[in-house]
Amino acid sequence: MEKLSSSADPAPAFAVERLSVRFGGFQALRDVSWSVRSGQILSIIGPNGAGKSTCFLAATNMVAHDGRLFLQGADVTTLRAHRLPLRGLRRTFQQNAFFAGMTVIENMAGALLENRPSSLAGAVFLPWRERRRRRAILAEAARHLESYHVPAAWHHHFPGELSYGTQRMLSIALAASPGARVILLDEPAAGLGGEDMRALRALLLRLRAEGLAVVLIEHHMDLVMDIADEVVVIDLGAVIARGAPALVQADARVRDAYLGRAA
Numbered sequence: 244m245e246k247l248s249s250s251a252d253p254a255p256a257f258a259v260e261r262l263s264v265r266f267g268g269f270q271a272l273r274d275v276s277w278s279v280r281s282g283q284i285l286s287i288i289g290p291n292g293a294g295k296s297t298c299f300l301a302a303t304n305m306v307a308h309d310g311r312l313f314l315q316g317a318d319v320t321t322l323r324a325h326r327l328p329l330r331g332l333r334r335t336f337q338q339n340a341f342f343a344g345m346t347v348i349e350n351m352a353g354a355l356l357e358n359r360p361s362s363l364a365g366a367v368f369l370p371w372r373e374r375r376r377r378r379a380i381l382a383e384a385a386r387h388l389e390s391y392h393v394p395a396a397w398h399h400h401f402p403g404e405l406s407y408g409t410q411r412m413l414s415i416a417l418a419a420s421p422g423a424r425v426i427l428l429d430e431p432a433a434g435l436g437g438e439d440m441r442a443l444r445a446l447l448l449r450l451r452a453e454g455l456a457v458v459l460i461e462h463h464m465d466l467v468m469d470i471a472d473e474v475v476v477i478d479l480g481a482v483i484a485r486g487a488p489a490l491v492q493a494d495a496r497v498r499d500a501y502l503g504r505a506a
Contacts, residue, residue, distance in 0.1 A: 253280050253281070254280075255278035255279060255280050255313070255456075256279060256280055256281045256314070256315060256424055256425050256456035257278065257279050257302075257312075257313070257314050257315075257332065257456055257458070258276075258277070258278035258279075258312070258313045259275065259276060259277055259278070259298075259301070259302050259310060259311075259312055259313075260276050260310055260311045260312075260313070261274045261275070261309070261310040262274070262275045262276070262298060262301045262302065262308055262309070262310035263275070263308060263309040263310055264294075264297050264300075264301050264306055264307070264308045264309075264480075270480055271294050271297045271480050272294045272297050272298055272301060272308070272480045272481075273480045273481045274310075274481065274482075275294070275298055275310075275477065275481065275482055276310075277458075277475045277482070277485070279425065279456040279457070279458050279473075280456060281424070281454050281455065282451055282452070282454045282455070282456070283451065283456055283457070283473070284447060284451050284457045284458075284459060284470055284471050284472050284473075285456075285457070285458045285459065285471065285472065285473050285474075285475065286458075286459045286460075286461055286467045286471035286473070286474045286475070286488075287458065287459070287460050287474075287475045287476075287477060288461065288462070288464070288467060288474060288475070288476055288477075289476055289477040289478050289500065290478060290500060293477045293479065293480070293500075294477050294479070294480040294481075295429075295460045295477055296337065296429060296460065297480075298460075298477065299334060299429055299458075299460065302427065303324055303327055303332065303334055303427065304319075304320075304321075304322060304323065304324040304327065305324045314330055314331065314332055314425065315330075315424060317330075319332075328357070329357070329422075330424075331422055331423055331424030331425060332424065332425045332427070333418040333419070333420075333423045333425070333426050333427070334418060334426070334427035334428070334429065335414045335417075335418050335426075335427070335428050335429055335431060336414075336429055337429050337430050337433065339402070339410045339411065339413070339414050340414070341402035341403075341410075341413065341414070341417075342402075343401060343402060343403060344401075345401075346398065346399050346400060346401060347388065347393060347397055347398050347399070347400055347401070347402055347405065347413060348381060348384050348385060348388065348398040350402060350413070350417060351384035351387060351388050351398075351416065351417065351420070352377075352380050352381055354417045354420040355380050355387075355420055355421065356380060357420075384398075385398060387416060387420065388413070391412050391413070391415060391416035391419070391446065392409070392412045392442050392446065393405075393409055393412050393413050393416060394409075397409065407434055407435075408434075408435055408438075408439030408442075411431055411432075411433075411434075411439070411443070412442070412443075412446070414431075415428065415431060415446065419450060419455065423455060424455065424456065425455070425456040425457075425458070426450065426455055426456070426457050426458070427458045427460075428447075428457065428458070428459050428460070429460045430460055430461055430462065431443060431447075431459070431461070432461055432462075432463045432466055433462070440463075440466070443466075444466060444469065444470060447459070447470055448470060451472075459471065467488065468488045468492060471488050472487075473485065473486065473487065473488075474486065474487070474488050474491040476491060476494075476496075476497050476500065478496075478500040483496050483497070483500060484496055484497050
């Protein structure tokens with residue numbers, strides 16, 4: 244099921260073309276292509292072991308791959324993985340990844356400072372200016388955290404002390420720090436329910452409304468079908484369907500490969 248496009252469509256914020264990954268003799272990903280625009284939520288679904296997380300690893304240059312990557316129109320295929328966040332491509336992981344020895348607000352301040360490094364000369368010869376700058380960063384970090392449902396009461400705790408739902412919100416807050424253009428979220432709803440799930444849904448819709456491009460790997464089909472603008476289905480390392488949520492949900496290949504098994 245190929246989605247038709249027109250020359251009037253805006254250029255994608257991020258596009259992957261014919262990504263292929265091989266681990267030894269195992270073909271984990273085969274000619275996978277997709278793109279996402281600013282202000283759009285793209286969801287990638289498929290059964291366990293289909294190649295979804297490998298797709299994120301390849302899309303962020305964390306594993307060797309064939310194919311090409313384009314970020315804001317620029318070819319970033321050969322850019323080192325640690326340089327992509329500075330260009331606006333951020334991601335979260337299935338397992339929350341924080342600096343465990345730093346408090347919540349220190350983690351957030353670190354993410355903010357990554358895009359605003361201070362000079363050694365300024366720190367040595369103008370320490371009062373550096374102290375003022377760091378106070379401003381901490382204040383901004385606090386505001387950012389609260390806007391992502393991480394209450395002020397937890398800012399000076401360590402991430403491991405937060406509830407699981409709040410940890411998931413913290414991981415998204417870190418990825419969505421200023422400078423983000425495209426955010427790849429790997430199963431953000433895993434382990435969530437009730438109020439945490441409702442907060443996540445509202446947050447994802449807010450990210451889209453703010454103009455971010457969001458790519459979502461997710462197993463919660465109710466969430467995917469509710470908020471995704473487009474869905475890409477991967478099975479056995481290859482794309483088997485793509486399009487609007489309702490069309491993908493009605494596709495017999497999708498039901499056989501994923502939705503039907505989940506039921």
